[in-house]
Amino acid sequence: MSMMGRCRVPHLLVLLTLVLSGDRTEAQRAGCKSVHYDLVFLLDASSSVGKEDFEKVRQWVSNLVETFEIGPDKTRVGVVRYSDRPTTEFDLGKHKTRQEIKEAARKIQYYGGNTNTGDALRYITTYSFSKEAGGRLSDRTVKKVAILLTDGRSQDFVLDPATAAHQAGIRIFAVGVGEALKEELDEIASEPKSAHVFHVSDYNAIDKIRGKLRRRLCETLKEELDEIASEPKSAHVFHVSDYNAIDKIRGKLRRRLCENVLCPNVHVEGDRFKHTNGGTDEIPGFDLMDSFSVKQIFGMKEDGVQSAYVRLGSFPVVQRTE
Numbered sequence: 001m002s003m004m005g006r007c008r009v010p011h012l013l014v015l016l017t018l019v020l021s022g023d024r025t026e027a028q029r030a031g032c033k034s035v036h037y038d039l040v041f042l043l044d045a046s047s048s049v050g051k052e053d054f055e056k057v058r059q060w061v062s063n064l065v066e067t068f069e070i071g072p073d074k075t076r077v078g079v080v081r082y083s084d085r086p087t088t089e090f091d092l093g094k095h096k097t098r099q100e101i102k103e104a105a106r107k108i109q110y111y112g113g114n115t116n117t118g119d120a121l122r123y124i125t126t127y128s129f130s131k132e133a134g135g136r137l138s139d140r141t142v143k144k145v146a147i148l149l150t151d152g153r154s155q156d157f158v159l160d161p162a163t164a165a166h167q168a169g170i171r172i173f174a175v176g177v178g179e180a181l182k183e184e185l186d187e188i189a190s191e192p193k194s195a196h197v198f199h200v201s202d203y204n205a206i207d208k209i210r211g212k213l214r215r216r217l218c219e220t221l222k223e224e225l226d227e228i229a230s231e232p233k234s235a236h237v238f239h240v241s242d243y244n245a246i247d248k249i250r251g252k253l254r255r256r257l258c259e260n261v262l263c264p265n266v267h268v269e270g271d272r273f274k275h276t277n278g279g280t281d282e283i284p285g286f287d288l289m290d291s292f293s294v295k296q297i298f299g300m301k302e303d304g305v306q307s308a309y310v311r312l313g314s315f316p317v318v319q320r321t322e
Contacts, residue, residue: 040080054108070096078133088133117150117188124170153179174198
């Protein structure tokens with residue numbers, strides 16, 4: 001029996017993660033190509049902000065939009081401002097291009113009033129990501145993200161509405177300015193707090209965190225990778241600079257699959273596979289993609305033969321077992 005015949009494969013996830021380098025704006029935008037977002041900015045427009053500083057908020061939103069590949073089938077952007085009550089400035093998907101969103105961001109209205117952040121969080125959870133507002137609830141590949149910017153303590157409670165937002169699958173970044181309370185930002189933001197909470201001294205400094213916020217938003221967090229990948233992490237997580245480099249890790253991935261997953265009693269030496277139990281017989285090497293055939297549906301049977309699956313990237317790849 002061949003080596004592949006002796007190996008039995010459970011449902012397995014092979015995780016490939018991209019870490020981007022090169023020119024900052026283009027690289028970060030490239031990182032955001034790999035995941036599409038329904039992104040809502042939730043902006044404090046209360047009296048404590050003031051007209052002059054709110055103009056800096058408009059510019060900050062416009063600058064952040066540069067990060068994303070915008071389009072009906074890519075990232076959609078919406079804006080909600082709040083004070084006494086939340087108000088939609090524009091819904092997800094209303095604007096189809098980056099330039100349209102940048103122009104709309106520069107026209108966001110400012111009225112002043114109280115700071116009811118909890119009410120605003122309830123609003124985006126129930127409305128802003130809904131199908132009515134342009135949200136893509138049926139597409140699980142689209143990530144729901146909210147970026148909250150506030151400069152003061154909320155005048156209503158935030159914990160319960162923030163928890164409801166998290167449970168609805170909304171990833172929240174909380175950006176505090178000046179006297180914004182860290183404890184309140186922690187209640188609002190997603191886990192881990194260290195990656196989702198930002199604080200700056202005043203509105204002149206908010207643009208300084210733009211690059212860091214972009215990286216946190218567009219790059220997959222190490223904590224998230226560790227939650228997804230199997231043990232040992234060092235054998236199951238791969239990083240490449242961009243999609244052009246994926247093929248460079250094929251050899252390493254093949255070895256990890258064979259030594260750690262498919263056949264732990266086989267040792268890889270170059271392109272040859274040897275038993276680790278003292279046997280001397282060599283097992284011919286195999287090319288990863290030659291050894292598997294692509295299938296589209298998990299659990300499929302062919303001629304009564306149950307298939308076991310390896311998931312490589314976004315393509316399910318099957319190894320038949322006798």
